[in-house]
Amino acid sequence: MTKPELLAPAGNLEKLQAALIYGADAVYFGGKNFSLRAYGDNFTREEILQAVEFTHALGKKIYAAVNIFAHNADLDALADYLTFLDGAGVDAVLVSDLGVFALAKELTGLKIHVSTQANVTNRRAVKFFGELGASRIVLARELSRAEILDIKADCATELEIFVHGAMCISYSGRCWLSKFLTGRDANRGACTHSCRWKYQLVEETRAGEYFPVGEDERGSYVMNSKDLCLLPCLDKVIASGVASLKIEGRMKSVNYVAGVVKVYRAAIDAYFDGNFIVRDEWLAELDKVAHRPYTTGFFLSDGAPTEIHSTAKPRRSADFLGIVRAFDGSSMTATIEQRGRFAVGERVEFLQPHGRTFSQTLTDMRDADGLTISVAPHAQQVVTIRVDEPVEIWSLMRK
Ligand code: SF4
Numbered sequence: 353m354t355k356p357e358l359l360a361p362a363g364n365l366e367k368l369q370a371a372l373i374y375g376a377d378a379v380y381f382g383g384k385n386f387s388l389r390a391y392g393d394n395f396t397r398e399e400i401l402q403a404v405e406f407t408h409a410l411g412k413k414i415y416a417a418v419n420i421f422a423h424n425a426d427l428d429a430l431a432d433y434l435t436f437l438d439g440a441g442v443d444a445v446l447v448s449d450l451g452v453f454a455l456a457k458e459l460t461g462l463k464i465h466v467s468t469q470a471n472v473t474n475r476r477a478v479k480f481f482g483e484l485g486a487s488r489i490v491l492a493r494e495l496s497r498a499e500i501l502d503i504k505a506d507c508a509t510e511l512e513i514f515v516h517g518a519m520c521i522s523y524s525g526r527c528w529l530s531k532f533l534t535g536r537d538a539n540r541g542a543c544t545h546s547c548r549w550k551y552q553l554v555e556e557t558r559a560g561e562y563f564p565v566g567e568d569e570r571g572s573y574v575m576n577s578k579d580l581c582l583l584p585c586l587d588k589v590i591a592s593g594v595a596s597l598k599i600e601g602r603m604k605s606v607n608y609v610a611g612v613v614k615v616y617r618a619a620i621d622a623y624f625d626g627n628f629i630v631r632d633e634w635l636a637e638l639d640k641v642a643h644r645p646y647t648t649g650f651f652l653s654d655g656a657p658t659e660i661h662s663t664a665k666p667r668r669s670a671d672f673l674g675i676v677r678a679f680d681g682s683s684m685t686a687t688i689e690q691r692g693r694f695a696v697g698e699r700v701e702f703l704q705p706h707g708r709t710f711s712q713t714l715t716d717m718r719d720a721d722g723l724t725i726s727v728a729p730h731a732q733q734v735v736t737i738r739v740d741e742p743v744e745i746w747s748l749m750r751k
Contacts, residue, residue: 353590353591353593354595355620355624356590356594356595356596356597356620357377357378357413357512357595357596357597358375358376358377358378358596358597358599358613358616358617358620359376359377359378359379359380359415359512359596359597359598359599360372360376360378360379360380360599360609360612360613361379361380361381361517361599361600361601361602361604361609362379362380362381362403362414362602362609363381363393363394363601363602363603363604363609364393364394364395364399365395365399365402365403365406366606367602367605367606367609368381368403368406368407368414369406369746370606370609370610370613370746371609371610371613372406372407372410372412373610373705373746374609374610374611374613374614374617374705374746375613375614375616375617375618375705376412376599376613376617377412377413378407378412378413378414378415378443378596379403379407379412379413379414379415380414380415380416380417380446380598380602381394381395381400381403381414381415381416381417381602382394382395382416382417382418382541382602383395383396383397383400383416383418383433383437384396385429385433386418386419386420386422386426386429386430386433386452386541387416387417387418387419387420387541387602397436397440400416400436400437400440400442401440404440404441404442408441413443413444414442414443415442415443415444415445415446415465416437416442416444416445416446417445417446417467417602418430418433418434418437418445418446418447418452418456419446419447419448419449419452419467419469420448420449420452420539420540420541421448421449421469421539421540422449422451422452423540427451427455430452430455431455431459434452434455434456434459434460434462435459435460437460437462438459438460438461438462442462443463444462444463444464444465444487444488445460445462445463445464445465446465446466446467446490447464447465447466447467447470448466448467448469448470453466453484453485453486457484457485463487463488464485464486464487464488465486465487465488465489465490465512466481466486466488466489466490467490468490468491468492468493468514469526469539470490471492471523471526472489472490472491472492473491473492473494473495473499474503475502475503475506475507477489478491478503478507478509478511479506479507479509481509482507482508482509486509487509487510488509488510488511488512488595488596489509489510489511489512490511490512490513490514490598491503491511491512491513491594492523493513493514493519493580493649493650494523494650495513495650495651496650496651496652496653496654497585497588497589497592497651497652498654500513500592500594500651501592501593504592504593504594510595510596511593511594511595511596512594512595512596512597512598513589513592513594513596513597513598514580514598514599514600515580515581515582515583515586515589515597515598515599515616516579516580516581516582516583516599516600516601516612516616516638517579517580517599517600517601517604517612518577518579518580518600518601518644519577519578519579519580519600519647519649519660520545520547520577521547521575521576521577521660522538522547526538526539527539527543527547529546529547529575530542530543530544530545530546533546534546547575547576547577548573548575548576549573550573551565551573551574551575552564552565553565573662573663574661576644576661576662576663576664577644577647577660577661577662578644578645578646578647578659578660578661578662578664579643579644579645579646579647580600580646580647580648580649581638581643581646581647581648582648582649582651583615583616583619583630583634583635583638584630584648585648585651585652586616586619586620586623586628586630587623587628588651588652589651590620590623597616597620599612599613599616604641604642605641605642605672606672606675606748607640607641607668607670607672607703607748607750608641608642610703610705610746610748611637611638611640611641611703611748612637612638612641614637614703614705615634615637615638618631618634619634633709637703637709639668639669640668640669640670640750641668641670642666642667642668643666643667643668644662644664644665644666644667645662645664647659647660647662670701670750670751671692671750671751672691672692672748672749672750673688673690673691673692673693673694673700673748673749673750673751674688674689674690674691674692674694674728674735674748674749675688675689675691675746675747675748675749676688676702676743676744676745676746676747676748676749677689677734677745678745679739679742679743679744679745681742683738684738684739684740684742685736685737685738685739686736686737686739686743686747687734687735687736688728688734688735688736688737688749689732689734690728690730690731690732690733690734690735691731691732692731692751693727693728693729694714694727694728694749694751695714695726695727695728696714696715696716696717696725696726696727697713697714697715698713698714698751699711699712699713699714699751700712700713700714700749700750700751701749701750701751702739702743702747702748702749702750703747703748703750704743704744704747705744705746705747706744707744710740710741712739712740712741714737715738716737716738717735717736717737717738718735718736718737719733719734719735719736720733720734720735722736
């Protein structure tokens with residue numbers, strides 16, 4: 353059996369680098385327009401060229417999400433953008449809309465991946481898209497393992513499924529709720545996550561009188577979904593024979609990308625080394641990144657999701673403090689590009705791209721001029737700290 357690709361989100365250039373350094377085989381990103389994350393950082397054309405160069409230098413793959421549902425007014429600019437992506441050397445484009453599919457096919461030599469937003473739920477749809485020229489299908493998130501196996505048994509086209517990340521109550525992301533309530537269209541990348549809002553009931557003649565809809569003491573979150581996590585059944589996921597395992601989260605932090613990628617990298621490798629068990633340290637790491645309660649979604653079900661609904665807000669059990677940019681073994685010091693406040697005397701830990709996670713107390717810290725400081729309060733400040741163990745560049749410091 354071929355090892356499946358581990359595919360990670362790249363919300364910006366730094367997250368792309370983190371994903372690849374922490375073990376992703378491939379990354380996906382959105383440009384400034386035409387991907388379904390209009391409010392993410394996203395990539396300029398210059399950044400796309402840098403991203404392609406960085407990814408290919410590591411022998412890995414990079415895919416461009418162009419998965420909006422286009423309107424006529426978008427088509428000229430889309431044609432120009434697709435042509436640019438082809439010239440930039442991305443390895444595939446991810447599309448939902450058949451018009452965008454047609455443009456990519458006519459104007460470029462790019463491989464075409466069909467996005468989960470296209471809602472492919474059966475083997476005839478997979479076959480149809482394959483005949484149309486798609487090289488990969490991202491299956492709808494609403495499929496069970498039995499359905500995925502059934503599709504895989506009768507299909508020559510590569511399949512990709514989501515294994516981790518946020519889900520929403522719409523059908524594979526196709527939703528009108530945000531557009532209806534705010535004018536911002538989820539299908540054109542502008543979702544306001546209206547399903548996560550707290551809802552109450554108002555009788556039409558009693559404006560301003562809100563009747564609570566009893567769900568729990570915090571209110572009513574009737575449409576709020578848990579986050580997907582297929583780690584507990586990753587052996588079954590891999591055995592299904594899909595080609596690519598995708599992590600959601602282009603809007604999430606570099607801490608999320610690094611932590612989740614590292615866990616799934618280790619789990620996939622363990623499976624192929626013949627020693628897969630769900631390790632406590634993997635579950636602990638997935639608890640440290642921002643997430644809602646986890647669910648295996650539809651994968652282990654017979655059609656209906658298993659306990660997908662959640663009233664919980666996102667949480668994480670570790671705060672991200674900074675990135676290790678350099679390490680000097682002779683002085684046992686690490687140079688940290690700071691992201692959160694930290695101070696001498698605090699207990700911190702280092703998540704490393706390859707090595708084990710270790711903890712220590714901060715004892716000695718200096719600013720960029722070499723002056724001793726007790727606290728690093730400003731984001732993006734560069735400080736040097738003494739470390740108890742050698743630490744890899746690109747390690748993340750957290751508390
Ligand atoms: S409003 Fe909620 S259900 Fe609709 S697309 Fe956005 S996240 Fe999904």
